[in-house]
Amino acid sequence: MKIVGYETFLVAPRWQFLxxxxxxxxxxxGEPIVEGRAEAVQGAVAACMEYLVGADPLRIEEHWQVLAKGGFYRGGAVLSSALAGIDQALWDIKGRHHGVPVHELLGGPVRERVRMYTWAHGVDNAALVDDAQAKVASGFTAVKINVSEALPPIPGAADLRRMASRVEALRSASGDGVDIALDFHGRLSTAATRQLLPLLEPLLxxxxxxxxxxxxxxxxxxxTESTSIPIATGERLFSRWDFRxxxxxxxxxxxxxxxxxxxxSEVRRIAAMAEAYDVNVAPHCPLGPITLxxxxxxxxxxxxxxxQEQSLGIEYGGGNELLDYLVDPGVFTFTDGHVERPTGPGLGIEVNEEVVREAAANPHRWRSPILRHEDGSFAEW
Known part of the structure; x- marks a missing residue:
């Protein structure tokens, strides 16, 4: 078997399919994308595919090594993301060739269903609580929230109490039966964590x-040594060496x-490394159906x-675009906040190519928002 061609598709709201x-x-x-830099990744995919066209798609590890290291300049968001989408597509081919899901090729399943979380939003505490309770009513047992927009390097008392009250309102309304994850998007300074995390510790x-x-x-x-709260990170780390x-x-x-x-290929290795340090894995995934x-x-x-994170309800796409690109959206049916083990070959989904092509006829040009502090200076998004 040989690779004979490829296509990339820029599709709304901010994704790229391969x-x-x-x-x-x-x-x-596969889904090679850097949110806000899709065109750059598209070019990197084209450069990588010059090497792959004509090659055996089943030699995944050989191709990974060459594409990751053979260009002399290595790593970074764009090159690693281009490689990521290509690698996904090659595993999809291999699974389909053998007629099994990819997880069977990775040693077989260790569980029968996967716990998912969803996002809750609200401009104020009441709206946040209402949205979270609606998500819980639909079956989710865990939600994640953005605790704050732009923050100064050293938040004042009002900022600190506002953030704590947001989490406290959600915990009070949800009780202890719902897990709450808090995303800060890197908006805190190290000093600010020592101010805020002690206020959040009682809210678990x-x-x-x-x-x-x-x-x-x-x-x-x-x-980590200053708080009892579990710390998570890694969405902007691109290799096992970054995680080391x-x-x-x-x-x-x-x-x-x-x-x-x-x-x-690489996330599997990162997960194995993490196990040796008693670190759990919760893959970042605010993206499309192929990534999920x-x-x-x-x-x-x-x-x-x-x-597992997933993008339904994340409120940047204006609808359920994740499901729109699938022949059978039922593969992502969430029951009691979990998804059942997929049994289809490869990645376990069938992409609706007709819908993808229609969407790609009007390619997106999504860009990351630029936030500003009150004084007009740049703020971390």
Whole structure:
């Protein structure tokens, strides 16, 4: 079997899909994307595919090594994300070739269903509580929230109490039967974590995600040793080498993104590394259906898996676009906040190519929002 061609598709709301074709009629799908930089990843995919066209798609590890290291300049968001989408598509082809789900090729399932979480939103505490309760009523047992928009490096008393009250309102309304995860998008400084996390400890969050940006990963040990709250990070780390030093800092949850961190092949290795440090894995996934399908294949084969993110309800797409691109949306049916083990070959989904092509006829140009502090200076998104 040989690779004979490929296509990329920029589709709303902010995703890019990749289809790789073979001479035996088997095609595989991947999702290579950097949100806000889709065109750059598209170019990187084209450069990588110059090497792959004509090659045997089943030699996944050989191709991963060459594409990751053969260009001399390595890593980074764009190149790692291009490789990630290609790797997903190759695993999809391999699973379809053998007639089994990818997780069977990774050693077989270690669980029969995967716990999911959803997002809750609200401009004020009351609206946040209402939205969270609606999500819980639909069956979810865990929600994640953004605790604050832009923050100064040293938040004042009003900011600190506002953030604590937001979480307190949600905990009070939801009780202890609902897990609450808190995402900070790197908006805190290391000093600010020492102010805020003690206020949140009595509210028992499931984890606090990305309290500081990756540039300050060296400071994570100071943060983990200063709080009882589990710390999660990793959505902006792109390889096992990026995770190597972070795993030793005392974090509780690693969050590699299968569309950024080298695909199925590399996230599988990151998860195995994390297990050696007693770190759980909760793959980052605010993306499309292919990323979610690939993440689930990892989840079902990973002993130290914790919980899976997914983009339905994340409120950036204006609808259920994730399901619109599938022939059978039922593969992502959530029951009691869980999804059952997929049994279809490859990534376990069938992409609706007609819908994808229609969407790609009007390619998106999504860009990350730019936030500003009150004084007009740049603020972390």
């Amino acid at each position: 289809r790789i074709d073979t001479d035996e009629g088997i095609s595989g799908w 969050p499931l984890f606090v995600e990305e309290p500081v940006t990756p540039e300050y990963s060296r400071d994570l040990r100071r943060i 030093d972070v795993l030793t800092t005392g974090i509780a949850v690693a969050q590699p993104d299968i569309s950024h961190a080298g695909g199925v 399908a690939a993440s689930l294949q990892i989840d079902f084969a990973t002993p130290n898996f914790l919980i």
